[in-house]
Amino acid sequence: MPVLVFGSVNADLVFALPVLPAPGETVLAPGYATLPGGKGANQAVAAAQDGAPTAFAGAVGDDALAEVALRGLREAGVELGRLAWVPEPTGCAAIAVDRAGRNLILGGSGANQSARAAQVEDAALNPDTVLVLQREVPAAENAALILRARARGARILLNLAPAGEVAPEALRALDLLVANEHEAAWLAGQLGCGADAASLHRALGVGVAVTLGEAGAAAATAAGPLRVPAFPVRAVDTTGAGDAWCGVLAAALDRGLPLDAAMRRASAAAAIACTRPGATMPRAAETAALLG
Numbered sequence: 427m428p429v430l431v432f433g434s435v436n437a438d439l440v441f442a443l444p445v446l447p448a449p450g451e452t453v454l455a456p457g458y459a460t461l462p463g464g465k466g467a468n469q470a471v472a473a474a475q476d477g478a479p480t481a482f483a484g485a486v487g488d489d490a491l492a493e494v495a496l497r498g499l500r501e502a503g504v505e506l507g508r509l510a511w512v513p514e515p516t517g518c519a520a521i522a523v524d525r526a527g528r529n530l531i532l533g534g535s536g537a538n539q540s541a542r543a544a545q546v547e548d549a550a551l552n553p554d555t556v557l558v559l560q561r562e563v564p565a566a567e568n569a570a571l572i573l574r575a576r577a578r579g580a581r582i583l584l585n586l587a588p589a590g591e592v593a594p595e596a597l598r599a600l601d602l603l604v605a606n607e608h609e610a611a612w613l614a615g616q617l618g619c620g621a622d623a624a625s626l627h628r629a630l631g632v633g634v635a636v637t638l639g640e641a642g643a644a645a646a647t648a649a650g651p652l653r654v655p656a657f658p659v660r661a662v663d664t665t666g667a668g669d670a671w672c673g674v675l676a677a678a679l680d681r682g683l684p685l686d687a688a689m690r691r692a693s694a695a696a697a698i699a700c701t702r703p704g705a706t707m708p709r710a711a712e713t714a715a716l717l718g
């Protein structure tokens with residue numbers, strides 16, 4: 427299975443609000459949407475819709491929200507044989523979006539905390555595999571899977587979202603770390619280095635890509651620095667844009683694209699995701715059309 431995503435899967439409750447609530451405030455939306463989400467599931471859907479054979483390993487509860495959470499994966503044809511059904515509530519996120527497209531996300535991890543590296547068998551971790559991880563499942567499970575994948579020669583991409591601890595030996599076993607500006611700044615504070623891709627690459631010794639919103643994305647690897655521009659769009663909701671970026675990057679790398687072309691494609695996909703409400707991943711033809 428070329429792209430294998432280990433991570434979170436949620437049901438997202440999306441509220442379009444006039445303004446984001448301040449602490450203690452109640453803000454009413456005229457309605458709300460119930461959509462599949464979770465950074466891991468979004469990335470798997472993005473990779474599959476970009477044309478990569480994709481599998482997902484994570485955990486859901488045996489409840490009504492599981493059907494919502496899994497809908498996007500099923501519709502995209504993601505292979506779900508490694509999914510665990512656990513006695514915890516399915517992960518859920520409440521997402522508020524204001525008129526400027528800014529969001530505020532509250533996540534209830536639930537079953538995501540029961541995702542285990544052991545759900546992925548060794549045979550699935552080989553040099554043909556692009557393993558994709560994020561930080562919405564237990565850090566120890568991510569680290570265990572990364573170290574097994576490294577020993578077996580898989581290519582490993584970790585999205586540092588949301589920002590937080592990663593075992594140093596796991597960080598240094600990656601092929602590519604992907605972070606947005608906030609996550610990069612958090613990691614730079616931990617490492618005592620600059621928050622740009624080159625500084626993080628020097629500090630970690632692994633490839634680093636930093637997404638920069640309207641300024642595009644930068645990367646630094648042993649082959650040198652890279653920079654790609656953003657695709658200008660009218661953003662209505664940036665939720666899931668980072669997930670589209672990571673999933674499409676993984677699919678493009680799986681197809682053998684060089685990193686700069688893969689980053690350009692990922693940036694186009696992320697731009698499209700920003701034009702839609704909720705974490706809505708683009709299809710390959712839409713991304714290709716924006717790339718021109």
Ligand code: RIB
Pocket residue numbers: 434436437438462463464465468518519531533562665666667668669705
């Ligand atoms: O990145 C967006 C995702 O973050 C949402 O789908 C939500 O479920 C949270 O995991």
